[in-house]
Amino acid sequence: xxxxxxxxxxxxxxxxxxxxxxxxxxxxxxxxxxxxxxxxxxxxxxxxxxxxxxxxxxxxxxxxxxxxxxxxxxxxxxxxxxxxxxxxxxxxxxxxxxxxxxxxxxxxxxxxxxxxxxxxxxxxxxxxxxxxxxxxxxxxxxxxxxxxxxxxxxxxxxxxxxxxxxxxxxxxxxxxxxxxxxxxxxxxxxxxxxxxxxxxxxxxxxxxxxxxxxxxxxxxxxxxxxxxxxxxxxxxxxxxxxxxxxxxxxxxxxxxxxxxxxxxxxxxxxxxxxxxxxxxxxxxxxxxxxxxxxxxxxxxxxxxxxxxxxxxxxxxxxxxxxxxxxxxxxxxxxxxxxxxxxxxxxxxxxxxxxxxx
Numbered sequence: 496x497x498x499x500x501x502x503x504x505x506x507x508x509x510x511x512x513x514x515x516x517x518x519x520x521x522x523x524x525x526x527x528x529x530x531x532x533x534x535x536x537x538x539x540x541x542x543x544x545x546x547x548x549x550x551x552x553x554x555x556x557x558x559x560x561x562x563x564x565x566x567x568x569x570x571x572x573x574x575x576x577x578x579x580x581x582x583x584x585x586x587x588x589x590x591x592x593x594x595x596x597x598x599x600x601x602x603x604x605x606x607x608x609x610x611x612x613x614x615x616x617x618x619x620x621x622x623x624x625x626x627x628x629x630x631x632x633x634x635x636x637x638x639x640x641x642x643x644x645x646x647x648x649x650x651x652x653x654x655x656x657x658x659x660x661x662x663x664x665x666x667x668x669x670x671x672x673x674x675x676x677x678x679x680x681x682x683x684x685x686x687x688x689x690x691x692x693x694x695x696x697x698x699x700x701x702x703x704x705x706x707x708x709x710x711x712x713x714x715x716x717x718x719x720x721x722x723x724x725x726x727x728x729x730x731x732x733x734x735x736x737x738x739x740x741x742x743x744x745x746x747x748x749x750x751x752x753x754x755x756x757x758x759x760x761x762x763x764x765x766x767x768x769x770x771x772x773x774x775x776x777x778x779x780x781x782x783x784x785x786x787x788x789x790x791x792x793x794x795x796x797x798x799x800x801x802x803x804x805x806x807x808x809x810x811x812x813x814x815x816x817x818x819x820x821x822x823x824x825x826x827x828x829x830x831x832x833x834x835x836x837x838x839x840x841x842x843x844x845x846x847x848x849x850x851x852x
Contacts, residue, residue, distance in 0.1 A: 498565040500838035501611070502831050503550065505570060505603040507682075508533065510546050514559055515835040523831070524553050539598050540606070547607045561615050566842055568834040569604030570653070571626020573597045573701070574851070579629045579652060579694070581837050581848050584609040584621040588851040597701060601627055622848060624837035625652040627701070629694065636696040636788075649701035650685035650694065651800070657833035658799045658825045659689050673794045676785050676820070678778055678812075680802035681828065682751065683739075684708040686778065688785040696788055698781060702739040706777030709751035709802075712742030713777065744770060753805055760807075775808055779815035786819045793820040800828060 500515040508530065514522040526549050536542045554561065573596045574588065582588065584605045592606050605623045612621035630648040637645045655677040656670075663670040671692035678686040684707075685700025698705025698714075707713035715738075724734055737746065745751040747770040748759075759767040786793050796816055802808050803826040813822050840846040 497563045499563050500835050501564045501567045502834045503569045503604050503607055504830055505600040507600050512550055513831045522557050543606050564619055566838045567608040567612050567621045568838045569608030569623050570601045571623035572602030573599050574628045576628055576630030579625050581622050581624045581846055582851045583848050624834055625656055631693040633695045647699050648697055649699045650687055650697045651679035653830050653833050654828050655679050655687050657829055658797050662823055674789045674792055675795050676782055676793055677797045680800040682710050686781045688788050705781050707743035707774055709744045710740055712738045775811035779812050782816045796820050796822045799825040
Protein backbone atom coordinates (compact mmCIF):
# COMPACT_ATOMS: atom_id res chain seq x y z
CA UNK A 496 0.00 0.00 0.00
CA UNK A 497 1.21 3.50 -0.80
CA UNK A 498 2.21 5.85 2.02
CA UNK A 499 0.57 9.14 1.14
CA UNK A 500 0.81 12.56 2.74
CA UNK A 501 -2.32 14.74 2.85
CA UNK A 502 -1.79 18.49 3.16
CA UNK A 503 -4.61 20.82 4.23
CA UNK A 504 -4.36 24.60 3.88
CA UNK A 505 -7.59 26.49 4.67
CA UNK A 506 -7.87 29.99 3.22
CA UNK A 507 -10.39 32.77 3.76
CA UNK A 508 -12.67 31.67 0.89
CA UNK A 509 -11.11 28.37 -0.16
CA UNK A 510 -9.61 25.14 1.12
CA UNK A 511 -6.52 23.96 -0.72
CA UNK A 512 -5.61 20.30 -0.35
CA UNK A 513 -2.86 18.21 -1.90
CA UNK A 514 -1.71 14.62 -1.74
CA UNK A 515 1.97 13.74 -2.01
CA UNK A 516 3.83 10.48 -2.40
CA UNK A 517 7.16 11.47 -0.94
CA UNK A 518 8.01 14.81 -2.56
CA UNK A 519 5.90 14.01 -5.64
CA UNK A 520 2.54 15.76 -5.77
CA UNK A 521 -0.13 13.35 -7.04
CA UNK A 522 -3.23 15.46 -6.39
CA UNK A 523 -4.02 19.13 -5.89
CA UNK A 524 -7.30 21.02 -5.70
CA UNK A 525 -8.30 24.47 -4.49
CA UNK A 526 -11.91 24.18 -3.31
CA UNK A 527 -13.64 27.54 -3.59
CA UNK A 528 -16.28 28.51 -1.01
CA UNK A 529 -18.91 31.14 -1.71
CA UNK A 530 -19.31 33.98 0.77
CA UNK A 531 -22.94 32.90 1.10
CA UNK A 532 -21.92 29.45 2.33
CA UNK A 533 -19.35 30.83 4.78
CA UNK A 534 -21.47 33.66 6.13
CA UNK A 535 -23.78 31.07 7.70
CA UNK A 536 -21.16 30.49 10.37
CA UNK A 537 -20.69 32.95 13.24
CA UNK A 538 -17.07 31.90 13.89
CA UNK A 539 -14.39 30.44 11.67
CA UNK A 540 -14.17 27.39 13.95
CA UNK A 541 -17.86 26.70 13.18
CA UNK A 542 -16.88 25.97 9.56
CA UNK A 543 -15.13 22.77 10.67
CA UNK A 544 -17.74 20.19 9.60
CA UNK A 545 -18.53 22.02 6.35
CA UNK A 546 -14.87 22.20 5.28
CA UNK A 547 -14.09 18.64 6.40
CA UNK A 548 -16.95 17.25 4.31
CA UNK A 549 -15.79 19.18 1.22
CA UNK A 550 -12.33 17.67 1.64
CA UNK A 551 -13.68 14.13 1.98
CA UNK A 552 -15.85 14.65 -1.10
CA UNK A 553 -12.90 15.91 -3.17
CA UNK A 554 -10.70 12.98 -2.12
CA UNK A 555 -13.50 10.54 -2.92
CA UNK A 556 -14.03 12.02 -6.38
CA UNK A 557 -10.29 11.67 -7.00
CA UNK A 558 -10.42 7.99 -5.93
CA UNK A 559 -7.89 8.55 -3.15
CA UNK A 560 -8.36 5.99 -0.39
CA UNK A 561 -8.13 7.47 3.09
CA UNK A 562 -6.50 4.26 4.38
CA UNK A 563 -3.46 4.95 2.19
CA UNK A 564 -2.80 8.27 3.95
CA UNK A 565 -0.08 7.86 6.59
CA UNK A 566 0.22 11.46 7.75
CA UNK A 567 -1.95 14.58 7.53
CA UNK A 568 -0.30 17.97 7.76
CA UNK A 569 -2.65 20.82 8.67
CA UNK A 570 -1.82 24.50 8.39
CA UNK A 571 -1.02 25.64 11.93
CA UNK A 572 -3.17 28.31 13.53
CA UNK A 573 -3.09 31.03 16.17
CA UNK A 574 -1.98 29.01 19.16
CA UNK A 575 0.07 30.24 22.08
CA UNK A 576 3.64 31.22 21.26
CA UNK A 577 5.82 28.19 20.46
CA UNK A 578 9.18 27.44 18.89
CA UNK A 579 9.31 26.46 15.25
CA UNK A 580 9.14 22.85 14.12
CA UNK A 581 6.63 20.01 13.88
CA UNK A 582 3.94 19.35 16.49
CA UNK A 583 1.46 16.50 16.83
CA UNK A 584 -2.16 17.60 17.09
CA UNK A 585 -3.03 16.58 20.66
CA UNK A 586 -5.81 17.42 23.10
CA UNK A 587 -4.01 20.50 24.42
CA UNK A 588 -3.72 21.87 20.89
CA UNK A 589 -7.35 21.08 20.07
CA UNK A 590 -8.41 22.99 23.18
CA UNK A 591 -6.49 26.07 22.09
CA UNK A 592 -7.67 25.77 18.48
CA UNK A 593 -11.27 25.87 19.68
CA UNK A 594 -10.49 28.90 21.83
CA UNK A 595 -7.87 30.66 19.68
CA UNK A 596 -5.92 33.85 20.30
CA UNK A 597 -7.53 35.26 17.17
CA UNK A 598 -9.89 34.42 14.34
CA UNK A 599 -7.99 32.97 11.38
CA UNK A 600 -8.73 30.29 8.80
CA UNK A 601 -5.49 28.46 9.57
CA UNK A 602 -7.01 27.40 12.91
CA UNK A 603 -9.08 24.87 10.95
CA UNK A 604 -6.01 23.04 9.60
CA UNK A 605 -5.12 21.14 12.75
CA UNK A 606 -8.76 20.57 13.65
CA UNK A 607 -9.59 18.89 10.34
CA UNK A 608 -6.29 16.97 10.22
CA UNK A 609 -6.97 15.46 13.64
CA UNK A 610 -10.53 14.46 12.78
CA UNK A 611 -9.54 12.77 9.50
CA UNK A 612 -6.58 10.98 11.10
CA UNK A 613 -8.86 9.68 13.84
CA UNK A 614 -11.25 8.29 11.23
CA UNK A 615 -8.40 6.58 9.36
CA UNK A 616 -7.04 4.97 12.53
CA UNK A 617 -3.73 4.32 14.26
CA UNK A 618 -1.83 4.05 10.97
CA UNK A 619 -2.27 7.80 10.43
CA UNK A 620 -1.06 10.78 12.44
CA UNK A 621 -1.98 14.46 12.37
CA UNK A 622 0.62 17.21 12.66
CA UNK A 623 1.12 20.92 12.08
CA UNK A 624 4.41 22.55 11.08
CA UNK A 625 5.80 26.05 11.64
CA UNK A 626 2.45 27.70 12.45
CA UNK A 627 1.84 31.44 12.34
CA UNK A 628 2.28 31.69 16.11
CA UNK A 629 5.95 30.60 16.11
CA UNK A 630 7.79 32.86 18.52
CA UNK A 631 11.58 32.88 18.54
CA UNK A 632 11.94 36.60 19.17
CA UNK A 633 14.80 37.83 21.29
CA UNK A 634 13.72 39.48 24.53
CA UNK A 635 14.91 42.91 23.43
CA UNK A 636 12.58 42.70 20.42
CA UNK A 637 9.52 42.23 22.63
CA UNK A 638 9.83 45.63 24.32
CA UNK A 639 7.27 47.99 22.80
CA UNK A 640 7.38 51.13 24.93
CA UNK A 641 4.33 50.15 27.00
CA UNK A 642 4.69 47.19 29.42
CA UNK A 643 1.06 46.17 28.94
CA UNK A 644 1.60 45.79 25.18
CA UNK A 645 4.59 43.55 24.41
CA UNK A 646 5.38 43.05 20.74
CA UNK A 647 4.13 39.70 19.48
CA UNK A 648 5.30 37.29 16.82
CA UNK A 649 2.70 36.47 14.15
CA UNK A 650 4.10 35.69 10.73
CA UNK A 651 4.02 33.45 7.67
CA UNK A 652 6.49 31.09 9.35
CA UNK A 653 5.96 28.14 7.04
CA UNK A 654 6.83 29.89 3.80
CA UNK A 655 9.43 32.21 5.32
CA UNK A 656 11.47 29.35 6.69
CA UNK A 657 10.93 27.13 3.64
CA UNK A 658 12.29 29.73 1.18
CA UNK A 659 15.16 30.58 3.52
CA UNK A 660 16.14 26.90 3.69
CA UNK A 661 15.71 26.59 -0.08
CA UNK A 662 18.07 29.48 -0.74
CA UNK A 663 20.69 28.11 1.67
CA UNK A 664 20.51 24.71 -0.04
CA UNK A 665 20.89 26.30 -3.49
CA UNK A 666 24.14 28.04 -2.54
CA UNK A 667 25.50 25.14 -0.51
CA UNK A 668 25.32 26.73 2.93
CA UNK A 669 23.49 25.86 6.13
CA UNK A 670 20.40 27.90 6.99
CA UNK A 671 21.53 27.86 10.61
CA UNK A 672 24.74 29.70 9.69
CA UNK A 673 23.19 32.59 7.75
CA UNK A 674 21.51 35.94 8.43
CA UNK A 675 18.50 36.23 6.12
CA UNK A 676 15.70 38.79 5.91
CA UNK A 677 12.52 37.31 4.45
CA UNK A 678 9.56 39.43 3.37
CA UNK A 679 6.39 37.41 2.77
CA UNK A 680 3.94 39.60 0.88
CA UNK A 681 0.33 38.53 0.46
CA UNK A 682 -2.98 39.67 1.94
CA UNK A 683 -0.86 40.34 5.00
CA UNK A 684 2.85 41.14 5.05
CA UNK A 685 5.35 39.76 7.55
CA UNK A 686 9.07 40.51 7.42
CA UNK A 687 11.40 38.47 9.61
CA UNK A 688 15.07 38.51 10.55
CA UNK A 689 16.35 34.91 10.39
CA UNK A 690 19.50 35.01 12.47
CA UNK A 691 21.39 31.73 12.26
CA UNK A 692 18.29 29.57 12.13
CA UNK A 693 15.97 31.52 14.43
CA UNK A 694 13.45 34.24 13.57
CA UNK A 695 14.64 36.70 16.19
CA UNK A 696 12.48 39.69 15.19
CA UNK A 697 9.42 40.15 12.99
CA UNK A 698 6.53 42.54 12.63
CA UNK A 699 3.10 41.31 13.76
CA UNK A 700 1.75 40.45 10.32
CA UNK A 701 -1.70 39.58 11.64
CA UNK A 702 -3.06 42.73 13.23
CA UNK A 703 -0.17 44.68 14.63
CA UNK A 704 2.72 46.63 13.17
CA UNK A 705 4.94 46.83 10.13
CA UNK A 706 3.96 47.81 6.58
CA UNK A 707 0.40 48.08 5.36
CA UNK A 708 -0.70 45.34 2.98
CA UNK A 709 -3.57 44.77 0.54
CA UNK A 710 -6.01 44.28 3.45
CA UNK A 711 -4.23 45.22 6.69
CA UNK A 712 -3.38 48.63 8.05
CA UNK A 713 0.01 47.76 9.52
CA UNK A 714 1.48 50.17 12.08
CA UNK A 715 -0.64 53.25 12.75
CA UNK A 716 -0.17 56.63 14.49
CA UNK A 717 -1.06 55.48 18.00
CA UNK A 718 -2.49 58.70 19.40
CA UNK A 719 -4.73 59.19 16.39
CA UNK A 720 -5.90 55.58 16.60
CA UNK A 721 -6.89 56.07 20.24
CA UNK A 722 -8.86 59.18 19.28
CA UNK A 723 -10.62 57.22 16.53
CA UNK A 724 -11.47 54.38 18.93
CA UNK A 725 -13.15 56.79 21.36
CA UNK A 726 -14.77 59.00 18.73
CA UNK A 727 -18.05 57.10 18.94
CA UNK A 728 -18.05 56.59 15.16
CA UNK A 729 -17.05 52.93 15.29
CA UNK A 730 -17.64 49.85 17.44
CA UNK A 731 -14.74 47.69 18.60
CA UNK A 732 -15.40 45.04 15.90
CA UNK A 733 -15.51 47.78 13.26
CA UNK A 734 -12.15 49.18 14.38
CA UNK A 735 -10.64 45.68 14.34
CA UNK A 736 -11.98 45.18 10.83
CA UNK A 737 -10.35 48.44 9.71
CA UNK A 738 -7.05 47.07 11.03
CA UNK A 739 -7.38 43.56 9.56
CA UNK A 740 -9.61 42.91 6.58
CA UNK A 741 -10.50 46.43 5.49
CA UNK A 742 -7.18 48.22 6.04
CA UNK A 743 -4.27 48.98 3.73
CA UNK A 744 -4.84 49.10 -0.03
CA UNK A 745 -8.51 48.18 0.21
CA UNK A 746 -9.14 51.11 2.58
CA UNK A 747 -7.59 53.61 0.18
CA UNK A 748 -8.53 52.10 -3.17
CA UNK A 749 -11.58 49.92 -2.54
CA UNK A 750 -9.87 46.71 -3.67
CA UNK A 751 -7.20 44.30 -2.46
CA UNK A 752 -6.59 42.99 -5.99
CA UNK A 753 -3.04 44.01 -6.91
CA UNK A 754 -3.55 43.28 -10.62
CA UNK A 755 -6.55 45.62 -10.71
CA UNK A 756 -4.56 48.31 -8.87
CA UNK A 757 -1.61 48.06 -11.26
CA UNK A 758 -4.00 48.28 -14.20
CA UNK A 759 -5.40 51.47 -12.71
CA UNK A 760 -1.89 52.83 -12.36
CA UNK A 761 -1.23 52.04 -16.03
CA UNK A 762 -4.36 54.01 -16.90
CA UNK A 763 -3.05 57.08 -15.06
CA UNK A 764 -4.64 56.73 -11.60
CA UNK A 765 -2.24 58.83 -9.51
CA UNK A 766 -3.89 57.99 -6.17
CA UNK A 767 -3.47 54.28 -6.88
CA UNK A 768 0.17 54.89 -7.79
CA UNK A 769 0.85 56.84 -4.59
CA UNK A 770 -0.77 54.29 -2.25
CA UNK A 771 0.82 51.34 -4.05
CA UNK A 772 4.28 52.92 -3.78
CA UNK A 773 3.62 53.74 -0.13
CA UNK A 774 3.18 50.01 0.55
CA UNK A 775 6.49 49.10 -1.11
CA UNK A 776 8.16 52.06 0.63
CA UNK A 777 6.99 50.69 3.99
CA UNK A 778 8.20 47.17 3.14
CA UNK A 779 11.64 48.51 2.24
CA UNK A 780 11.76 50.59 5.41
CA UNK A 781 10.97 47.51 7.52
CA UNK A 782 13.71 45.53 5.78
CA UNK A 783 16.18 48.35 6.41
CA UNK A 784 15.27 48.45 10.08
CA UNK A 785 15.74 44.70 10.52
CA UNK A 786 19.20 44.89 8.95
CA UNK A 787 20.42 46.82 11.99
CA UNK A 788 19.83 43.79 14.22
CA UNK A 789 22.88 42.09 12.73
CA UNK A 790 24.76 45.37 12.18
CA UNK A 791 24.18 45.17 8.43
CA UNK A 792 25.71 41.70 8.09
CA UNK A 793 22.84 40.34 6.01
CA UNK A 794 23.60 37.46 3.63
CA UNK A 795 20.48 37.84 1.49
CA UNK A 796 17.07 39.51 1.35
CA UNK A 797 14.30 37.21 0.11
CA UNK A 798 11.02 38.48 -1.34
CA UNK A 799 8.22 35.92 -1.49
CA UNK A 800 4.43 35.50 -1.38
CA UNK A 801 1.76 36.23 -3.95
CA UNK A 802 2.74 39.88 -4.40
CA UNK A 803 6.25 38.79 -5.41
CA UNK A 804 4.81 37.98 -8.85
CA UNK A 805 4.45 41.74 -9.41
CA UNK A 806 7.41 43.15 -11.33
CA UNK A 807 6.51 46.65 -10.16
CA UNK A 808 6.47 45.73 -6.47
CA UNK A 809 9.73 43.80 -6.73
CA UNK A 810 11.43 46.60 -8.69
CA UNK A 811 10.32 49.26 -6.18
CA UNK A 812 11.59 47.30 -3.19
CA UNK A 813 14.88 46.20 -4.74
CA UNK A 814 15.75 49.77 -5.72
CA UNK A 815 15.62 50.73 -2.03
CA UNK A 816 17.25 47.72 -0.33
CA UNK A 817 19.81 46.21 -2.71
CA UNK A 818 22.56 48.27 -1.06
CA UNK A 819 22.06 46.13 2.07
CA UNK A 820 22.45 42.66 0.52
CA UNK A 821 21.68 40.64 -2.63
CA UNK A 822 17.96 40.16 -3.25
CA UNK A 823 16.42 36.80 -4.20
CA UNK A 824 12.80 36.45 -5.33
CA UNK A 825 10.65 33.34 -4.81
CA UNK A 826 7.15 34.24 -6.04
CA UNK A 827 4.17 32.45 -4.52
CA UNK A 828 3.61 30.82 -1.18
CA UNK A 829 5.06 27.32 -1.54
CA UNK A 830 3.17 26.28 1.59
CA UNK A 831 1.82 22.99 0.26
CA UNK A 832 5.29 21.77 -0.72
CA UNK A 833 6.72 22.95 2.60
CA UNK A 834 4.07 21.10 4.62
CA UNK A 835 4.59 17.96 2.52
CA UNK A 836 8.35 18.23 3.13
CA UNK A 837 7.76 18.20 6.87
CA UNK A 838 5.38 15.25 6.52
CA UNK A 839 7.99 13.22 4.67
CA UNK A 840 10.65 14.15 7.23
CA UNK A 841 8.39 12.83 10.00
CA UNK A 842 7.74 9.57 8.12
CA UNK A 843 11.50 9.11 7.66
CA UNK A 844 12.22 10.03 11.32
CA UNK A 845 14.37 12.94 10.14
CA UNK A 846 12.76 15.48 12.46
CA UNK A 847 11.46 15.46 16.00
CA UNK A 848 7.69 15.65 16.49
CA UNK A 849 7.15 17.92 19.48
CA UNK A 850 4.36 17.83 22.05
CA UNK A 851 2.21 20.93 22.37
CA UNK A 852 1.47 21.72 26.02
